[in-house]
Amino acid sequence: MFQKILIANRGEIALRVLRACKELGIQTVVVHSTADADAMHVRLADESVCIGPPPSRDSYLNIHQIVAACEITGADAVHPGYGFLSENAKFADILAAHNITFIGPSGDHIRIMGDKIEAKRTAKRLGIPVVPGSDGAVTEEKEARRIAAEIGYPVIIKASAGGGGRGMKVAHTEADLEVALQTARTEAGAAFGDDAVYIEKYLEKPRHIEVQVFGDGFGQGVHFGERDCSLQRRHQKVWEEAPSPALNAEERARIGGICAKAIADLGYSGAGTIEFLYENGEFYFIEMNTRLQVEHPVTEAITGIDLVHEQIRVASGGGLSVRQEDIKFNGHAIECRINAEDPRTFTPSPGTITHFHTPGGLGIRVDSGVYSGYKIPPYYDSLIGKLIVHGRNRVECMMRLRRALDEFVVDGIKTTLPLFRDLVGNADIANGDYDIHWLEKYLAKGE
Structure with a gap:
């Protein structure tokens, strides 16, 4: 150690x-x-x-x-x-x-999964289902038109080295394609220093499902279930929960098994997250993050396993502490990302926190590094804390979340707490009936 x-x-x-x-x-x-x-x-x-x-x-x-x-x-x-x-x-x-x-993983594995085109090729080779699209970078409009015609419109153009929604453009018709291709390449070059882009089929109403995986670097791999991260704004996750309200036990076991085997075959070491779009019962690989995720606490809540302990253990050569059959799923967990932002405009709100009070009680966890009197600097990400709630089932979890949000106090700056208080009372959210476009539509309506 x-x-x-x-x-x-x-x-x-x-x-x-x-x-x-x-x-x-x-x-x-x-x-x-x-x-x-x-x-x-x-x-x-x-x-x-x-x-x-x-x-x-x-x-x-x-x-x-x-x-x-x-x-x-x-x-x-x-x-x-x-x-x-x-x-x-x-x-x-x-x-x-x-x-x-x-x-964390080796530099080679970080490189493979950091290049979206190579990551897709690797995922396909490992037996992970992928979104139909180009096999590599697309530079010519003629080639783009051919690929789009083969897979069918709408299509999405993505930066190979991208993330966070930059370098991503949707073309609904052939007439849109030229502008979308040029714009995506320009944005990708400006944001990442690499203007390589690729084309994929654009799914109309998918959910964002990700699978938490771990490898020991010696050919062993496990999964810790999935998380549903479909509530997003500008491709940035806002609310995450586990397990997904959209999956049944059979689908959960199937995609988890595929991912665990892939990680084992890759010889991967440490924590990783394989992310999918999910629509009509099918999973489509979009990327793999070769690190711990912001939303890892919801997985810890339903498995009872400390993922950072596991990272340290694997990195020290101690191997995985659990086998797949040891991992049991218990109840339901939801995480809300509390940002120092205006809850409507999402404008950053740095400044001094004059009063900070976190909720407590059974099933409540708050991960935050701030305190009363702390000054939020304007230089970094606006995330100031995460509220994680666990219950025996999703209904109990939602009720507990509502109570915890009412107790949470952050004075002196604007935060996204009011947004979550609205969401927890929404019928679609209560029913788990949402996709990756739901939140932006909800905000656009000004509800």
Whole structure:
């Protein structure tokens, strides 16, 4: 087991990883920018190292400074959390060259799954169902027209190196295709430095279903069930739950088994999430995230297994702590992402939190690194906390969520709490009757 882990992140995920390390008796080092000097994870860590000014490129994305912090403090492993350098293959390679363990998959697996085209090819080879579309990058309009005609309109054009909805355009007819192709390539080049795009069949009303997987790096793989992340705004997840209201036990076992086998065959090490669009009983691979997800607590709630403990165990060479038959699913869990944003316009709302009170009681968990008097900096992601609620079934979970939202108080800044108070009373949400377009339509109506 590791002696000292450096946590290369900030906010609630840094605190989440720190707590796991403390439970395992591992010393912790956190790095931070000058803007985060008073952050909770900095206060609680055994050691902290300031690695630069507020801009991420000068601090949390500064690989040289993070490696130097490891060498100064004697950290023998790095947990990247999510975001920042968590899916940076170069970072994993540099740590390996310095005999520091990256708590995550190999650089090669990060590269494969970070390239959307190569990821799709790999998924297909591993037996994972994929969305019909191009086999590789598309550069010519003539080729794009041929592929679109074969798979049928509407089609979606996506950036190969993309994410977060950037470099994605939908063409409903052949007349739309030229502009969509050019726009997607321009956006992809500007956002990612790579204008390669590919074409897929556009599904009209799919759900977003993802499967939590783990591999030990030696040919063993398991799945921890699925999460439904269909409530999204601009391709950003807002509300996640497990299990999905849309799947039955047979579908759940089928897609979980496919994913676990694929991870084993790939020789993958650590946590990963295989994401799908789901429509009319069929799953279509869209991407794999080679890291811990923001929404991992809902999986922990229904399985009772600490996924960060599992990450650390696997990275240290200890293998998986469970076999597939050991993993049991209990009840229902929902996570709401609490952002420092206006609940209607979603404009960021940095500032000082004058009062912060979290809900409590059976089945309630709040992952947050903020506190009364904490100043939300304007430089980073607006997520300030996650409310995770667990119940014996979805009805009990929803009732408990309603009560928890009423108890949650964040004063001094605007947050998305009012949005969730509206959603929890909506009939479609109560019935689990929604798809990836539902939330944007709901917000557009101003309900």
